[in-house]
Amino acid sequence: MGSENTIFFKVEKEKNENFKQILKEVYDAMAKSDKGYEPISQIVGYILSGDPTYITSEKNARSLIRQVERDELLEELVKEYIGVNEWKKE
Numbered sequence: 522m523g524s525e526n527t528i529f530f531k532v533e534k535e536k537n538e539n540f541k542q543i544l545k546e547v548y549d550a551m552a553k554s555d556k557g558y559e560p561i562s563q564i565v566g567y568i569l570s571g572d573p574t575y576i577t578s579e580k581n582a583r584s585l586i587r588q589v590e591r592d593e594l595l596e597e598l599v600k601e602y603i604g605v606n607e608w609k610k611e
Contacts, residue, residue, distance in 0.1 A: 543585050543589055544586075544594070547582040551576070568594060573586070
């Protein structure tokens with residue numbers, strides 16, 4: 522039987538500022554490569570699987586993306602998508 526408790530986690534504010542820059546650098550490394558990468562698909566594959574080989578090692582992109590926890594990256598992407606700067610309790 523599954524747990525009925527909700528698990529909470531929060532991304533520290535200091536880390537938030539680097540996410541966008543890291544993601545942009547990783548995207549650019551793949552988009553500007555002559556190897557025919559699909560940057561969005563590659564990043565999604567990495568986030569879902571945790572397999573760093575989805576990300577090119579060109580321009581240090583693989584090392585950069587691994588500086589960010591995948592759950593934190595996903596949280597920031599969702600917040601950006603829906604336009605929420607900070608989660609607020611109502």
